[in-house]
Each structure stands twice: as structure tokens, then as C-alpha cells.
Amino acid sequence: MPADKADCNANRLFAPVLQTTLVMRLLEHIGKYTLLILRCFSRPESLSVYYRRLIREMEVLGFNSIGIVAIISFFMGAVIAIQTALNTENPLFPPYLVGLAARDSIFLEFSSTMVALILAGKVGSSIASEIGTMRVTEQIDALEIMGVNPATYLILPKIIALMILAPFITVLSMVVGITGGWIGGTVSGVVSTADYIIGIRYAFIPYYITYSLVKSVVFAFIITSVSSYHGYYTRGGALEVGRSSTLAVVHSSVVILLFNLILTQLMLT
Amino acid sequence: MIEVRHINKSFEGEKVLEDVSVSFDQRKTNLIIGRSGSGKTVLLKCIVGLLEVDSGDILYSGDCFTTMNRKEKQNIRQRFGMLFQGAALFDSLTVEENIRFKLDLFTRMTAREKKDRVNFCLERVNLEGKNRLLPSELSGGMKKRVAIARAIVLNPRYLFCDEPNSGLDPQTAILIDKLISDITLEFNMTTVVNTHDLNSVMEIGEKVVYIHEGKIWWQGNREEILDTENRELNEFVFATRLVRQLRKLDDI
Numbered sequence: 100m101p102a103d104k105a106d107c108n109a110n111r112l113f114a115p116v117l118q119t120t121l122v123m124r125l126l127e128h129i130g131k132y133t134l135l136i137l138r139c140f141s142r143p144e145s146l147s148v149y150y151r152r153l154i155r156e157m158e159v160l161g162f163n164s165i166g167i168v169a170i171i172s173f174f175m176g177a178v179i180a181i182q183t184a185l186n187t188e189n190p191l192f193p194p195y196l197v198g199l200a201a202r203d204s205i206f207l208e209f210s211s212t213m214v215a216l217i218l219a220g221k222v223g224s225s226i227a228s229e230i231g232t233m234r235v236t237e238q239i240d241a242l243e244i245m246g247v248n249p250a251t252y253l254i255l256p257k258i259i260a261l262m263i264l265a266p267f268i269t270v271l272s273m274v275v276g277i278t279g280g281w282i283g284g285t286v287s288g289v290v291s292t293a294d295y296i297i298g299i300r301y302a303f304i305p306y307y308i309t310y311s312l313v314k315s316v317v318f319a320f321i322i323t324s325v326s327s328y329h330g331y332y333t334r335g336g337a338l339e340v341g342r343s344s345t346l347a348v349v350h351s352s353v354v355i356l357l358f359n360l361i362l363t364q365l366m367l368t
Numbered sequence: 369m370i371e372v373r374h375i376n377k378s379f380e381g382e383k384v385l386e387d388v389s390v391s392f393d394q395r396k397t398n399l400i401i402g403r404s405g406s407g408k409t410v411l412l413k414c415i416v417g418l419l420e421v422d423s424g425d426i427l428y429s430g431d432c433f434t435t436m437n438r439k440e441k442q443n444i445r446q447r448f449g450m451l452f453q454g455a456a457l458f459d460s461l462t463v464e465e466n467i468r469f470k471l472d473l474f475t476r477m478t479a480r481e482k483k484d485r486v487n488f489c490l491e492r493v494n495l496e497g498k499n500r501l502l503p504s505e506l507s508g509g510m511k512k513r514v515a516i517a518r519a520i521v522l523n524p525r526y527l528f529c530d531e532p533n534s535g536l537d538p539q540t541a542i543l544i545d546k547l548i549s550d551i552t553l554e555f556n557m558t559t560v561v562n563t564h565d566l567n568s569v570m571e572i573g574e575k576v577v578y579i580h581e582g583k584i585w586w587q588g589n590r591e592e593i594l595d596t597e598n599r600e601l602n603e604f605v606f607a608t609r610l611v612r613q614l615r616k617l618d619d620i
Binding site for chain 2: 232240247
């Protein structure tokens with residue numbers, strides 16, 4: 100039998116087994132993730148200690164991300180404005196279209212989804228490596244032995260902190276993005292200030308902001324919980340911590356995109 | 369007192385602990401010894417509940433730990449102290465914050481009382497004035513001593529030590545052993561130490577349990593261990609040339 104035909108037969112033979120294994124692994128991950136998240140929401144041992152941890156996590160996860168979010172939002176706003184202007188160079192299109200397109204792109208998609216993907220890279224990898232390192236150096240076992248629920252102690256403040264701050268980060272990204280579009284558009288001469296302002300005010304639907312803020316809260320939960328899950332179940336050493344960190348970013352991003360689709364379908368159609 | 373009754377533990381079909389029954393006495397330093405891979409760390413992790421046993425019971429002063437729910441286990445663990453192999457201090461916290469950790473979570477002490485208690489524990493392990501240092505600024509022996517201070521801060525009833533001397537020079541190792549033995553008596557604890565360091569056995573081994581291929585092979589004390597006829601234990605104890613020569617001298 101030719102080798103390629105033998106391979107083909109082998110693939111056909113083992114395909115159901117492989118598919119079953121993949122499905123089983125996915126189900127195992129979902130089950131373990133759900134149990135971990137349920138475990139997070141148990142009663143904290145001391146409210147004052149958890150409050151201090153919450154404030155610290157708000158600083159580490161939220162405030163420390165403001166810089167990168169602001170820089171990216173500014174430049175993306177500018178690029179969106181210039182690209183829209185260059186692609187709509189037609190007398191049939193009104194000049195305020197640049198502001199309108201920049202506003203809707205930023206409000207609907209960039210400030211919630213794209214910023215969430217940026218945060219998944221920055222915050223997600225940091226959470227997974229922090230918790231993963233604690234796991235491999237037995238610090239999580241130490242918490243368990245002390246009678247502390249490690250899931251609640253380590254994960255819950257992170258989830259709450261980012262869920263509280265995500266809407267503020269999103270609003271900041273919107274403001275900076277719109278400002279970036281205005282500066283980029285006017286400095287490059289593709290749109291006047293008056294036309295840009297007319298554009299960003301034209302046919303404004305406030306619900307878009309609600310939609311964007313709801314998405315940002317859901318994405319904050321996904322980033323923190325998925326990354327914590329990967330960190331919490333790290334086994335081995337430094338290599339595995341790095342792997343968990345990468346997986347945290349990849350899986351958070353995929354789940355964010357999936358939920359973006361679901362939420363858009365639910366809230367905008 | 370801790371009683372282990374007929375526990376079994378396997379990983380993916382491979383038996384690591386087989387029908388292990390042993391008791392650890394109060395106010396004694398109980399040592400679990402054995403070669404690497406013999407199952408002593410798994411036994412210790414089963415005793416403290418970091419691993420679930422497949423069958424059998426573990427009793428703390430008569431209370432069955434294996435049948436307790438998560439909340440009950442959390443409660444009984446507040447009476448545990450544990451010294452991990454790598455100390456397992458929280459990297460982001462200072463020495464003082466590491467030791468104060470359980471006080472913040474489980475007591476209603478005032479800040480002054482907490483400070484006094486932390487200083488008492490630091491004095492007890494001869495680390496006065498090191499309150500503000502981070503774990504990364506400490507040597508291996510100092511980390512172990514901070515971990516001991518953290519373990520005893522709430523007057524535990526049970527102390528568990530997983531290879532407390534690994535990575536330490538012989539003199540520091542003896543200091544750590546002595547500290548463990550002293551605080552066992554001082555705090556009236558049941559101490560279980562997992563080690564393969566024969567110096568520890570001879571220094572502090574009031575009760576020694578030798579585990580081999582996942583089974584309890586021998587039990588006794590540090591005096592009896594040198595005269596045992598048990599072949600596997602003899603091979604373990606007299607593995608080094610130094611100990612063999614000491615035995616020869618002793619025979620002469």
C-alpha cells in the first residue's frame with residue numbers, strides 16, 4: 100500500500116478518536132474553569148485584607164494600563180481619520196464623514212474590543228505569570244495550608260478590579276481616540292475642525308456608548324478569569340509559566356472575539 | 369496526635385502509597401525518611417490535604433480529615449503551620465507582612481499586638497530587625513527561618529516541614545533542625561518532618577518512619593536506626609562512606 104494512502108487510512112481511522120480527545124479536553128477545561136470561578140465567589144476571610152488587595156489590583160491592572168491605552172487610542176484615532184478621508188475622496192460624500200466614521204469606529208469597536216485585546220496582552224500575561232509563578236513556587240499551596248481560599252484571595256480582587264476600571268478605560272480611550280482623530284485629521288489637512296466636530300455630533304446614538312461599556316465589563320471578566328485559570332493550573336517550572344502566559348493571551352483573545360460576536364448579535368440587532 | 373490509617377494513593381494507575389498506616393505523636397519531632405521517589409512527599413501532601421487520598425483515613429486528634437468538607441478543612445488548617453522546601457514566602461510582601469499574613473486574616477488583634485507578635489516570632493528565629501526586607505533580599509537559611517516564624521505565628525497545633533534542610537550548608541541545617549525541635553516542645557505541637565538528611569535524623573529524630581516503595585518499611589527512633597537489621601534501611605542509612613567508616617569505628 101502506498102505511504103500516502105496508508106496515512107489517509109490512518110487519519111480516517113483515528114479522526115474520531117482525535118476529535119473525541121479534543122472535545123474531551125475542551126470540556127475538561129470548561130469544567131475546571133467553571134469550578135475555579137465558582138470557588139472564587141466564596142466568602143472572603145477578612146474584608147479589610149481583600150479591600151486592600153482590590154485597591155492594589157486596581158492600581159496594577161487598571162491605572163498602570165492607562166498609558167498604553169491612551170497612546171494606542173490616540174494614534175489609532177488619527178489613523179482612522181486619515182484613512183477614512185483618503186478613502187472617501189469623492190464630492191458625493193459630505194466632509195463631515197471623517198468625524199462620523201472615526202466616532203463610530205472608535206465607539207463601537209475600537210475602545211471596547213481592540214482595547215480589550217490590548218489589555219489581554221498586557222494584563223492577561225501578567226496575571227497568568229504572577230499566579231503561575233506562585234503555583235510553581237508552592238505559594239498557592241502555602242495559602243491553602245494556612246486555611247485561605249487561594250482562588251478567592253488571588254483571583255476575585257483581580258476580576259472585580261478590572262471590571263470596575265474597564266468602563267473608565269473605555270471612556271478614556273474614546274475621548275483620546277476622538278481627540279487623536281481630530282488632531283491627525285486637521286494636522287494632515289484632510290478635514291477641518293468644523294467638519295470634524297459636525298461629524299462626531301451627527302446622528303449620534305447614545306446607546307452605542309452603553310453597548311461599548313457593557314462589552315468592556317464582559318471582556319474585563321474574560322481577561323482576568325481566563326488568565327487566572329491558566330496561571331492557577333500551571334504545573335512544572337519556568338518554561339510552563341511562560342507557556343501558561345502565552346496560552347492566557349491566546350485564549351482570552353479568542354474568547355473576547357467570540358463574545359464580541361455574541362454581544363453584538365444580542366445588543367445591536 | 370495525627371493518625372494515618374490504611375491510605376492508598378495512585379497516579380494514573382501507578383501506586384505511590386500502599387496501605388500506609390502510621391501515627392505521629394504530640395510534642396515529638398516525627399521524621400519521615402526515605403529515598404527520592406519513595407513516596408514521602410506524597411504522604412506529607414496527603415496528610416495536609418494538598419492531595420486527595422484514594423482510600424483510607426487521616427485523623428487529627430480523632431477528627432477525620434479525609435471526610436471533612438472544604439470549609440471544615442479550611443478551619444482545621446488554621447491550626448497548621450508548614451515549612452515548604454523552597455520556603456514559599458510571598459515574594460511581593462516584606463518579612464513582616466509575610467509573618468503578619470495570618471494575623472490579618474484570622475485575628476482581630478490591634479496593629480500594636482500584631483507588631484509585637486511578629487517581633488516575638490522574629491526574635492524566636494533570631495531574625496530581629498529584618499522586618500522590612502523582601503524575601504529576595506534573604507539567604508536560603510534566613511528564608512527558612514522566616515517561613516518557620518510565619519508557621520508559628522498563630523500557635524499551631526501541627527507543624528509540617530518538607531525537606532527543611534535542602535539547599536542549606538550543614539551548620540545552618542543543624543540550626544534549622546534545632547529550631548524545629550525546640551519550637552515543637554515550646555508550642556506543644558505535633559511536628560512531622562519529611563527529610564532524607566541523616567544529620568536531621570540523628571539530631572532530632574524522636575520518631576523515625578522509613579518509607580520504601582510507597583510502604584512503611586520501618587519505624588523506630590534515632591538510637592534504634594543504627595542497629596536495625598532491615599536491609600533496605602541499612603542501605604539507605606549507610607549509603608555514604610563517612611557513615612560506613614563511623615560504623616566500622618563503632619564496631620572496633
